Structure formats: structure tokens, C-alpha cells
Amino acid sequence: MExxxxxxxxxxxxxxxxxxxxxxxxxxxxxIFVVPATIAGxxxxxxxxxxxxxxxxxxxxxxALTVAELSSMLPKAGGPYVYLRHSFxxxxxxxxxxxxxxxxxxxxxxAIAVAFATYLGYFLPSIGSENPLLSFHSMMLGHTLDVTIKxxxxxxxxxxxxxxxxxxxxxxxxGWVTNIFTLAKVSALLAxxxxxxxxxxxxxxxFSPWWPDHWTGGLTSAxxxxxxxxxxxxxGWATVTMSAGEIKKPERNVPLSLLIxxxxxxxxxxxxxxxxxxxxxxxxxxxxxxxxxxVAVIVLGPLGASLITVGILCSTFGTINNSxxxxxxSMYAAGADRTFAPGFGKVHPRFRTPFVxxxxxxxxxxxxxxxxxxxxxxxxxxxxSWVFYAMTALSVIILRKKMPDLPRPYKAWGYPYATxxxxxxxxxxxxxxxxxxxxxxxxxIVLLLVSLPFYFYWTRLRSTDRTPHAQNSNS
Numbered sequence: 001m002e003x004x005x006x007x008x009x010x011x012x013x014x015x016x017x018x019x020x021x022x023x024x025x026x027x028x029x030x031x032i033f034v035v036p037a038t039i040a041g042x043x044x045x046x047x048x049x050x051x052x053x054x055x056x057x058x059x060x061x062x063x064a065l066t067v068a069e070l071s072s073m074l075p076k077a078g079g080p081y082v083y084l085r086h087s088f089x090x091x092x093x094x095x096x097x098x099x100x101x102x103x104x105x106x107x108x109x110x111a112i113a114v115a116f117a118t119y120l121g122y123f124l125p126s127i128g129s130e131n132p133l134l135s136f137h138s139m140m141l142g143h144t145l146d147v148t149i150k151x152x153x154x155x156x157x158x159x160x161x162x163x164x165x166x167x168x169x170x171x172x173x174x175g176w177v178t179n180i181f182t183l184a185k186v187s188a189l190l191a192x193x194x195x196x197x198x199x200x201x202x203x204x205x206x207f208s209p210w211w212p213d214h215w216t217g218g219l220t221s222a223x224x225x226x227x228x229x230x231x232x233x234x235x236g237w238a239t240v241t242m243s244a245g246e247i248k249k250p251e252r253n254v255p256l257s258l259l260i261x262x263x264x265x266x267x268x269x270x271x272x273x274x275x276x277x278x279x280x281x282x283x284x285x286x287x288x289x290x291x292x293x294x295v296a297v298i299v300l301g302p303l304g305a306s307l308i309t310v311g312i313l314c315s316t317f318g319t320i321n322n323s324x325x326x327x328x329x330s331m332y333a334a335g336a337d338r339t340f341a342p343g344f345g346k347v348h349p350r351f352r353t354p355f356v357x358x359x360x361x362x363x364x365x366x367x368x369x370x371x372x373x374x375x376x377x378x379x380x381x382x383x384x385s386w387v388f389y390a391m392t393a394l395s396v397i398i399l400r401k402k403m404p405d406l407p408r409p410y411k412a413w414g415y416p417y418a419t420x421x422x423x424x425x426x427x428x429x430x431x432x433x434x435x436x437x438x439x440x441x442x443x444x445i446v447l448l449l450v451s452l453p454f455y456f457y458w459t460r461l462r463s464t465d466r467t468p469h470a471q472n473s474n475s
Contacts, residue, residue, distance in 0.1 A: 010077060011171055011352035014247045018175040019257030021182040023240040025322040027060075027265050028185055030115055031233030033292040033312055036273050038229050041286035042222040046277055047211040052223065053273055056230030057266035060237045062422040064262040065413050066393045067238050068255035072410040073399070075254060077245025077354075078333025080238060080392045085337070087395035087402065091455060094339040096388045098451035101331035103444075104381040106361060109163075109323050110368035113156035116316040120155060122309045127151040149370060157366045159320060164362030167324035170351045171246050174325040181318030188311025189272055192296060196275040199299045206281045224432060231429060232382075233269070237262055238392065239322070242329040255410040328357045338462040339455060383433050383441040384448050390426035393419050 014022075036049075043049050070083045078097070085093030121127040167174040196202065212219060240257050244250040276285055279298050288294045292312070296304030332354035335344025348355040396412055396419050412419055434441045 008347040008349045008352055010245045010347055010354070012246055012248050012250075013170075013172045014175045014243065016253045016256055018179060019240055019243070019247055019253045020261050021175070021178045022243055022322055022326050023237070023257045023261035024186060024265065025178055025182040025318045026236030026239035026326065027234060027261070028182075028189070028268070028315060029112065029236070029319045030312070030316060031235070032189065032269055032272055033315070034289075035229050035233045036276050037285055037288045037291040039226045040277075040282050042226045042229075043219075044282055044286075045209050045212050046207040046282065048219075048223060049226075049277075049282075050270060050273065052226045052230050053269050054266070056227060056234050057262070057269065059231065059422060059425045060234040061259075061262045061266065062414070062418040062425075063389060063393060064237045064258040066396050066419050066422060067241055068258045068410050069396055069408060069412040069415075070392070070399070071241045071244055071254040071258070072251045073403070073406050073408045075244045075247075075250030076333070077242065077329045077336075079241030079244060079330065080388060081242075081330055081333040083392055083395040083399070084388065087398040088391060090337065090339050090459070092388075092391065093337075094334050094455050095448055095451060096392075097330040097334040097340070098454075099381065099384045099388065099448055100327065101357070101361065102364065102451075103447055104385055105323050105327040105330075106364045106368055107381060109160060109320055109361070109365040110156070112316050112319055113159045113365070113369060114152055116159055116313060116320070117152035117155035119309050119312050119316070121152065122305070127155055153369050156369045159317065160362050160365050160369065163317075163320045163324045164358055166321060167328070167358050168348065168351060168353055168355045171325070171353055174321065174353075177321050178318060178325055181314050181321060184314035185311060185318055186268070188308065188314065189268060192292065192299075192308065192311070193271045193275040195299045195304075196278055196295065199279070201279045201299055204278065206277050206279070225436075228429065228432060228436075234265065238389070239326050242333075243326045245329065251407075251409040324358050324361060328354060328361050331360075332357045338458060340458050341454075342458075380440050380444040380447055383430060383444040386426050386429050386433070390423050390430070393422050393426065 039049055039052055043052065067079070067083070071079070074082050074086065076082045078093075080100075081093040081097045083093075084096050117127060166177055237258070240247075240261070241254060244254050247253050276291055276295050279295055280288070280291075285291060293305045293308045296308040298304070300307065331340065331344050333345075334340040335342055335346070335354075335357065338345070343356050344360070345354070346356050347353065397416060399406075
């Protein structure tokens with residue numbers, strides 16, 4: 001015990017402000033800048049469009065209400081890893097961490113970093129040049145390996161490295177950066193909404209038709225596809241729970257971050273959609289690949305495109321930093337429990353951060369950026385992620401039976417109906433994904449199964465290792 005007490009621990013240095021910033025930054029990425037055009041392409045009436053965004057937000061809120069109870073009773077680093085470990089067993093917690101860390105987060109960081117570099121090319125056109133900066137070829141196992149690095153990839157790798165260094169240096173520094181860039185991205189969206197409704201470009205005739213004359217089977221299918229897009233735009237509503245080990249009074253501040261943050265995002269998304277449609281007819285909105293920039297140009301002229309591009313740059317970098325600050329903790333929890341390599345559970349003695357997981361996430365994301373496979377990985381991860389979302393929600397029901405006496409400072413609102421409704425919605429999402437894109441769903445399952453040998457190796461090693469080691473605070 002004396003030896004364990006000397007091990008450095010995570011530092012509880014984040015408050016409610018940082019919790020809210022983490023939650024908002026995790027959800028508000030690039031989705032709200034592109035998804036409204038996608039949904040308008042499927043649904044051609046303003047009423048169904050707003051209904052999709054409202055229902056997607058409500059389902060995400062139900063998910064947030066559910067994990068809020070879990071976070072209040074088990075306020076530990078790792079979030080869903082902890083809940084799944086206690087309800088379904090350590091294997092399921094580990095598989096969540098594997099999927100979330102190596103596939104979901106790393107693929108997202110790589111993709112968002114490339115998006116950052118692409119938008120930076122608006123101000124520095126040379127970055128977007130198709131001419132490679134570096135190119136080399138080699139033979140590996142009889143196959144030719146071609147590696148080409150363009151300007152956007154080089155900038156993306158640099159941005160990932162910056163995010164890595166910031167978050168290794170300390171949770172306070174990482175939290176401060178998240179606060180600044182979350183404020184910038186939210187302010188940019190609010191400024192765009194205000195600019196629209198204060199301009200003379202508003203035309204409420206664009207909202208017509210408000211509702212389709214007839215609801216057909218094809219419209220039902222389009223509505224379902226649109227719901228998938230909306231839920232993707234709300235993705236990230238459980239991220240703040242992974243930082244619970246570094247948040248002050250987590251039993252209070254994590255649930256508040258989940259509830260206040262999710263409601264804020266719903267209202268913001270609805271306002272942004274109304275603003276877009278106020279100045280662009282729905283048919284034009286549906287055909288816009290850069291809807292936020294196009295609306296900004298209509299309202300503010302050429303300066304608008306520059307301002308919204310700055311907002312997108314803030315949004316993308318803030319999301320990258322947030323991934324290191326919060327998402328990296330998922331594999332830290334597995335390493336500290338020794339269901340994965342114990343080095344992943346180490347805390348830096350000076351900076352008090354899980355530096356091994358942060359550096360690994362940065363290095364792996366950079367490799368994905370170089371390989372150009374991040375888009376494919378993002379597609380593969382959807383199915384597995386929603387399996388774990390459904391299981392996490394069910395954990396509330398299971399743990400109320402397994403741990404009835406554990407204090408619950410917050411109890412899920414609408415239990416069990418809101419929880420079960422979210423589980424049903426997750427099941428529908430999984431079914432739709434399996435039907436619409438079975439190949440990516442199957443590959444996602446295979447990527448999960450690949451993790452099993454590592455789990456059995458490390459857990460077997462743990463059982464035979466009689467030397468003292470630091471235990472995760474989640475134990």
C-alpha cells in the first residue's frame with residue numbers, strides 16, 4: 001500500500017466550466033457546418049427537417065440523462081469503460097476502450113486534422129496543392145508501398161503534434177485551451193445566427209412548404225436516413241464522462257455538464273438550421289457543399305467566408321484538443337486496470353497526465369493521416385460505437401439491481417422509459433446501419449474481434465504477476 005501511494009495520480013483540476021467546454025466541444029465539430037445540407041437533400045420541407053434535428057437532440061439528451069446517473073455513482077476516469085466493466089464485465093469495458101481509442105478517436109482526430117488543414121488552405125492556398133511534398137516507394141513482403149505526403153497532411157500532422165504536447169503538459173493547460181476554442185466556435189455560430197436575423201436577407205418564404213402534402217414510404221426512408229445524419233452531428237454526448245477522474249466534484253459537475261451542454265447544443269442546432277433556411281431556399285441549401293460559408297457570404301459578403309472559415313478552424317482544432325483531453329482517458333482506464341498494457345495506465349510524475357495514452361493517440365493519428373485511411377476507419381467505427389452506447393444505457397438498469405446501495409447523487413430522469421427509448425433508438429440505428437452498409441458494419445465487428453488476443457494476453461499476464469502494481473482508482 002505504501003508503494004502504491006507513491007504512484008502519481010490524475011489531478012482533479014477541471015471545474016464545471018471545463019466540463020461544459022469539453023461536452024460542447026465534443027459534440028460541436030464539423031457536423032453542423034455540413035449535415036444541414038445533407039438532411040435538406042433528403043427532406044424537402046422545413047417541418048420534417050426541424051423534426052429530425054429535434055428528435056436527434058432528444059434521443060441524445062436521453063443518452064446524456066442516462067450516463068449522468070452512471071457518472072454520479074461511478075465518477076472515475078474512463079467513463080463508459082467503468083460502467084460496462086461493472087455491469088457486463090471487464091471484457092466489454094476493454095472492447096469499448098479499444099474501439100473508442102484506436103479506431104474511433106484516432107480516426108476522427110486524423111480526419112478532423114486534415115479538415116483543419118483544408119480550411120487553412122483558404123488563407124494559404126499553397127497548402128492545398130496537389131503536388132506532393134514528400135514521396136517515396138519501398139518493397140514490403142513483395143508488395144510496393146507508396147507513401148505520398150501533401151501539404152494538407154503535413155499541416156494535419158503538425159496540428160496533431162501540437163494537441164499532443166498541450167495535453168501532455170498538463171490537464172489545466174489542456175482545459176484552458178478547450179475553454180478558449182469552445183468559446184470561439186460557439187461564438188462563431190451565434191454570430192452567424194445573429195448576422196442572419198439582423199440582415200435584410202431574411203425571407204421566411206424559404207420555409208415553404210412547411211410540411212409535405214402526403215407522407216409516403218419514400219419519405220419515411222428519407223427521414224430515417226436523415227436521423228442517422230443528425231445523430232452523427234450530436235455524436236460525442238458521453239465524452240465528458242471520460243474526464244471524470246480529473247473533474248472537481250464529478251458527482252455534481254459531470255451530470256450538470258451533460259444536461260446543460262446537451263440542451264444548449266439542441267437549441268443552437270435548431271437556431272443554426274433556421275438561420276440557414278432563412279436566407280437560402282431549401283433546394284439551394286441542399287446543393288451547398290459549404291453551407292455555413294455560403295450563408296455567411298450572402299449575409300456579410302466576401303468577409304463572411306473568411307469569418308466563418310476562422311470559426312471552422314477554431315472548431316476543428318478545439319475538437320482535436322478535446323480528444324486528447326478527454327477521449328484518451330478511455331484506454332488509460334484499461335491500462336490502469338491491466339486489461340491492456342499497464343504502461344497505458346501510467347501518470348506523468350510532473351504533469352500528472354496519462355502521457356502514454358496521449359502520446360500513443362497522437363502517434364497513431366499521425367500514422368493514419370499519412371496513410372490516408374482515416375475516412376474508411378470513421379465509417380467502420382459507427383456500428384461498434386452504437387453497440388456500446390446501447391449497452392452503456394442498459395448499465396443503468398443493471399447497476400440499479402447489482403449496486404442498489406451505491407449513492408446516486410443524480411438519478412436518470414424518466415427512468416426507465418427514457419433509458420429504454422434510447423436503447424430502442426440505438427437498436428434501430430444499428431439495424432439501419434447493418435441494412436444500409438453491411439460491409440462497413442462487418443468490418444467494424446472484425447476490428448473489435450482483433451482486440452481479443454491483446455485482452456487475453458494482458459489479463460493472463462496480470463493473473464500470473466505477483467508483483468505489486470498501482471491499481472486504477474476505478475477498481
